[in-house]
Amino acid sequence: MPADPVPSPAEPTVHVAPGFPVVGVVGAGQLARMMAPPAVELGVGLRVLAESAQASAAQVIPDAPVGDHRDEAAVRAFAAGADVLTFDHEHVPQPILQALEADGVAVRPPAAALAHAQDKLVMRRRLTDLGVPCPCWRQVATLDELEAFATEVGDVVLKTPTGGYDGKGVLVLPADGPRDEAQRWLAARPDGLLAEEKVPFTRELAVLVARSPSGQAAAWPVVESIQVDGICHEVIAPAPGLDDGTAALATEIGLKLAGELGVVGVLAVELFQTRSPDGTTGVLVNELAMRPHNSGHWTIDGSLTSQFEQHLRAVLDLPLGDPRPRARWAVMVNVLGGDYPDLYRSYLHVMARDPGVKVHLYGKEVRPGRKVGHVTVTGRDLDDVRARARHAAAFITGEIDE
Ligand SMILES: Nc1ncnc2c1ncn2[C@@H]1O[C@H](COP(=O)(O)OP(=O)(O)OP(=O)(O)O)[C@@H](O)[C@H]1O
Numbered sequence: 001m002p003a004d005p006v007p008s009p010a011e012p013t014v015h016v017a018p019g020f021p022v023v024g025v026v027g028a029g030q031l032a033r034m035m036a037p038p039a040v041e042l043g044v045g046l047r048v049l050a051e052s053a054q055a056s057a058a059q060v061i062p063d064a065p066v067g068d069h070r071d072e073a074a075v076r077a078f079a080a081g082a083d084v085l086t087f088d089h090e091h092v093p094q095p096i097l098q099a100l101e102a103d104g105v106a107v108r109p110p111a112a113a114l115a116h117a118q119d120k121l122v123m124r125r126r127l128t129d130l131g132v133p134c135p136c137w138r139q140v141a142t143l144d145e146l147e148a149f150a151t152e153v154g155d156v157v158l159k160t161p162t163g164g165y166d167g168k169g170v171l172v173l174p175a176d177g178p179r180d181e182a183q184r185w186l187a188a189r190p191d192g193l194l195a196e197e198k199v200p201f202t203r204e205l206a207v208l209v210a211r212s213p214s215g216q217a218a219a220w221p222v223v224e225s226i227q228v229d230g231i232c233h234e235v236i237a238p239a240p241g242l243d244d245g246t247a248a249l250a251t252e253i254g255l256k257l258a259g260e261l262g263v264v265g266v267l268a269v270e271l272f273q274t275r276s277p278d279g280t281t282g283v284l285v286n287e288l289a290m291r292p293h294n295s296g297h298w299t300i301d302g303s304l305t306s307q308f309e310q311h312l313r314a315v316l317d318l319p320l321g322d323p324r325p326r327a328r329w330a331v332m333v334n335v336l337g338g339d340y341p342d343l344y345r346s347y348l349h350v351m352a353r354d355p356g357v358k359v360h361l362y363g364k365e366v367r368p369g370r371k372v373g374h375v376t377v378t379g380r381d382l383d384d385v386r387a388r389a390r391h392a393a394a395f396i397t398g399e400i401d402e
């Protein structure tokens with residue numbers, strides 16, 4: 001049987017009304033997929049450079065040529081069919097991004113900004129220079145350097161500077177624990193790893209902002225993000241009980257970073273909330289993402305402007321939308337793959353039990369721990385909203401079946 005015809009990256013099959021732009025997204029994961037509804041609403045074109053014809057976004061965006069984001073010719077040909085280039089992930093190598101910029105391609109966010117989301121050492125250095133609060137950190141290349149750092153800070157979190165996601169690339173090292181795994185990591189990355197103090201945070205927060213090339217910026221309310229084993233499980237918007245001072249500080253950090261780093265599009269800043277012995281709270285920056293982010297999925301159902309719409313507006317240098325919430329509370333719970341592959345079967349129960357639940361599945365095959373969807377519930381009573389969102393997610397994954 002002949003293979004399905006694969007569209008050529010150089011010949012866009014996306015059709016838009018005259019004068020309307022086309023946004024090209026490198027990567028066809030769920031983030032690119034969730035840009036499709038606002039692109040439809042705004043009447044702008046959307047094409048994705050897909051890892052495979054079955055990828056999440058390729059299922060719903062017709063103009064989805066298959067190509068490798070590490071192949072300069074493929075990315076270049078893809079970009080030729082779009083007015084601006086943006087991203088579903090941060091894995092396009094810097095030399096490719098810089099070559100495209102040199103050719104006049106509108107790369108958004110620009111390569112120089114994106115570097116801070118690609119490499120955690122680059123990010124730590126820059127944030128430290130900017131005086132933005134960070135955990136204590138050091139670049140370490142040997143076990144001796146690691147031990148010297150551990151002597152200063154106690155428990156250490158060791159991170160690969162590039163390529164980490166969902167907690168992969170993060171190794172927690174108790175002060176007096178074994179070091180064999182760390183040794184393997186160091187051997188694999190002779191250029192060095194990022195070592196950080198293990199922050200005794202009270203909880204994790206995130207602030208999302210968007211910035212356009214003209215410099216307009218907008219921020220959503222600061223959220224709480226609950227991680228289990230390094231994977232985001234739940235997001236509560238806004239972060240319950242967050243004092244105004246800390247919320248303002250976090251928002252200020254997000255807006256300052258977007259401006260200083262020259263971000264275009266959505267910037268997510270993951271934060272640790274800390275409490276000092278005298279009871280004052282503060283925040284430390286964990287890491288940055290320059291694209292829509294899991295901590296902003298709630299905005300689809302919970303904000304006047306979703307992060308996906310805002311990202312499109314920002315990369316097209318359109319005026320930004322209103323980021324205010326639509327409801328007092330929004331709770332987003334991730335649907336993580338479990339042992340139960342048939343997710344659609346759960347719709348009957350979930351939808352019948354609670355018509356207020358918004359279900360978002362990404363067309364991805366179930367694998368244990370893989371993010372395959374999320375649910376969002378909004379409302380006035382946090383306990384109720386949270387319980388309903390948790391129930392729906394647990395039911396879809398087959399964790400509960402009552
Ligand atoms: N210095 C630290 N101190 C304490 N916990 C940490 C530290 N760094 C990371 N963690 C924990 O590990 C999680 C994952 O770390 P990080 O966000 O750096 O990795 P990642 O794999 O790049 O994540 P993501 O899934 O957001 O891409 C954090 O959300 C936090 O729970």
Ligand SMILES: [Mg+2]
Pocket residue numbers: 270286287
């Ligand atoms: Mg993270």
